[in-house]
């Protein structure tokens with residue numbers, strides 16, 4: 020089945036007991052047993068819940084993986100995946116991963132003696148040279164936030180497989196509609212489903228998909244033992260969001276392409292960051308079907324930043340991304356404020372950089388909001 024149909028029919032459709040077309044919200048903590056251990060597949064909702072199970076099957080099908088898992092946030096999903104490791108293990112991580120990922124590794128897992136290096140994973144030779152005897156995981160994000168750098172999943176997975184290392188991909192920005200890392204050789208793919216998968220800025224959730232039974236058993240053990248699960252109502256809401264993922268992503272991408280084209284003609288726009296725009300076209304076409312709905316651009320002055328952000332009618336100034344509504348932010352002052360200014364300037368996250376999560380509004384209305392000549 021094509022992913023556009025699978026998004027609508029995947030997981031399971033409806034309810035066998037009543038014929039309801041949508042999956043019910045099984046708001047229960049426990050399940051009756053006929054005799055000890057004799058039950059209908061569910062014992063306790065941390066271990067398994069029918070609503071959550073539909074979501075978990077759905078994301079596994081969309082990512083073409085073996086088994087899916089739902090967590091209470093993207094960070095809960097990421098932390099649970101890191102718990103596959105043990106003290107003394109070493110992990111290689113993309114140097115511009117999501118700030119919360121950096122923080123949980125550098126401030127929490129460090130206390131459990133997890134060893135780590137943050138490196139530029141777009142540089143495959145560098146990745147190869149950075150592998151140590153105790154390296155057990157390579158963790159990448161592609162495209163990255165906010166500079167939209169791409170890493171070849173296939174190239175990383177090839178190096179990792181040779182050495183028995185797990186490849187983990189944070190697929191939040193691309194979603195399975197545009198990129199399916201497991202088909203490129205990754206072992207684990209994860210999401211902040213808070214973003215595009217949920218798609219309506221109305222929930223916080225995380226999803227994980229693994230590519231084989233052994234990893235599935237280990238991940239389920241951690242999910243149940245640690246307990247960072249997603250509740251039935253949010254699972255239901257997330258299923259509802261995912262049902263329209265393909266149609267939303269088409270519009271996000273279409274709008275973003277038109278906005279990139281408009282930005283490229285503005286004299287006050289100095290640099291545009293969009294997957295495949297300046298470089299990495301080969302990587303883009305080898306693993307993504309379209310470039311997505313996230314754009315960053317650098318303008319000529321901080322005064323222009325102020326001007327762009329003034330008088331917004333359609334776009335909202337806010338953190339987060341991936342919802343139907345357009346959101347704009349200044350990473351240096353908001354999401355990435357904890358990085359010292361000299362480092363930010365060096366890597367390109369300047370005070371003049373604006374990040375736009377392109378919504379699915381009528382594109383001319385978004386462009387009018389950005390047009391400083393109208394302000």
Ligand SMILES: *Cc1c(COP(=O)(O)O)cnc(C)c1O
Nearest residue numbers: 092093094117189191211213224
């Ligand atoms: C938001 C985000 C996360 C964290 O997810 P939460 O749902 O906020 O916990 C992880 N990775 C990326 C790429 C994100 O954008």
